[in-house]
Amino acid sequence: ENTLGAAAAQSGRYFGTAIASGRLSDSTYTSIAAREFNMVTAENEMKIDATEPQRGQFNFSAADRVYNWAVQNGKQVRGHTLAWHSQQPGWMQSLSGSALRQAMIDHINGVMAHYKGKIVQWDVVNEAFADGSSGARRDSNLQRSGNDWIEVAFRTARAADPSAKLCYNDYNVENWNWAKTQAMYNMVRDFKQRGVPIDCVGFQSHFNSGSPYDSNFRTTLQNFAALGVDVAITELDIQGAPASTYANVTNDCLAVARCLGITVWGVRDSDSWRSEQTPLLFNNNGSKKAAYTAVLDTL
Numbered sequence: 001e002n003t004l005g006a007a008a009a010q011s012g013r014y015f016g017t018a019i020a021s022g023r024l025s026d027s028t029y030t031s032i033a034a035r036e037f038n039m040v041t042a043e044n045e046m047k048i049d050a051t052e053p054q055r056g057q058f059n060f061s062a063a064d065r066v067y068n069w070a071v072q073n074g075k076q077v078r079g080h081t082l083a084w085h086s087q088q089p090g091w092m093q094s095l096s097g098s099a100l101r102q103a104m105i106d107h108i109n110g111v112m113a114h115y116k117g118k119i120v121q122w123d124v125v126n127e128a129f130a131d132g133s134s135g136a137r138r139d140s141n142l143q144r145s146g147n148d149w150i151e152v153a154f155r156t157a158r159a160a161d162p163s164a165k166l167c168y169n170d171y172n173v174e175n176w177n178w179a180k181t182q183a184m185y186n187m188v189r190d191f192k193q194r195g196v197p198i199d200c201v202g203f204q205s206h207f208n209s210g211s212p213y214d215s216n217f218r219t220t221l222q223n224f225a226a227l228g229v230d231v232a233i234t235e236l237d238i239q240g241a242p243a244s245t246y247a248n249v250t251n252d253c254l255a256v257a258r259c260l261g262i263t264v265w266g267v268r269d270s271d272s273w274r275s276e277q278t279p280l281l282f283n284n285n286g287s288k289k290a291a292y293t294a295v296l297d298t299l
């Protein structure tokens with residue numbers, strides 16, 4: 001196979017990218033994205049501030065531009081993200097307590113209804129754990145609305161679209177030895193034991209000198225899969241894009257039967273939210289980097 005998506009499909013997996021609606025008029029960008037990838041995540045367009053800019057007034061114009069581009073080009077779509085402390089619209093930032101809880105529920109219902117039956121995986125909750133060694137939940141208005149906000153989000157999501165896989169997604173949870181990883185593991189184990197509807201865990205996988213790739217990532221993926229959830233690599237980028245690290249991450253996913261696929265967080269280095277790290281598979285002029293060949297040869 002000579003594209004990432006087709007190569008991943010040989011083992012029943014996908015290879016995706018983040019798509020930014022503002023770049024869909026760039027033909028270099030769209031031709032690479034259309035050719036190489038078979039899964040799409042909207043980089044920002046399905047976030048809370050984009051889809052519900054005023055309370056109760058949903059706006060799917062940018063989200064639908066990404067969604068329609070994906071479907072017209074034969075790709076599936078991961079939804080990102082329904083409940084998050086970041087990129088909240090102003091009206092939500094100012095809410096707390098039961099009013100915020102209801103707004104979160106209404107938001108999940110509104111967005112999932114629009115895309116009912118059309119999204120293969122939803123990141124229902126994003127980044128709910130704190131960094132560092134505490135293993136605690138991240139402080140946020142959502143967390144202060146009650147510790148059960150995450151399970152409420154998942155139960156709401158299941159009822160809104162029973163056909164979507166429901167994922168919890170976070171970063172700095174790839175190394176099995178990190179406290180944040182253990183905290184996320186304990187939550188997923190508890191959810192599975194109590195029947196809270198969760199189907200998958202997304203590992204963002206933004207690797208850099210501060211949070212480097214470690215070969216125990218495969219152990220992490222295996223241990224989560226053993227809890228009875230699928231796993232996915234959802235926002236991969238690696239500082240400097242070493243070919244060997246990209247190959248290792250690819251092998252880690254291939255080694256775990258329940259690893260659904262890999263998504264890189266952008267197309268060219270110049271499209272990256274961390275472009276100065278040159279972390280992606282295509283350089284600024286759209287040519288394939290060594291990391292691209294390493295991934296393709298590994299798949």
Ligand code: XIL
Nearest residue numbers: 043044080126171204235265272273
């Ligand atoms: C980033 C986007 O790439 C940027 O364009 C935006 O300014 C900020 O958000 N974790 C996530 C993603 O879950 O939504 C973030 O995306 C990167 C970190």
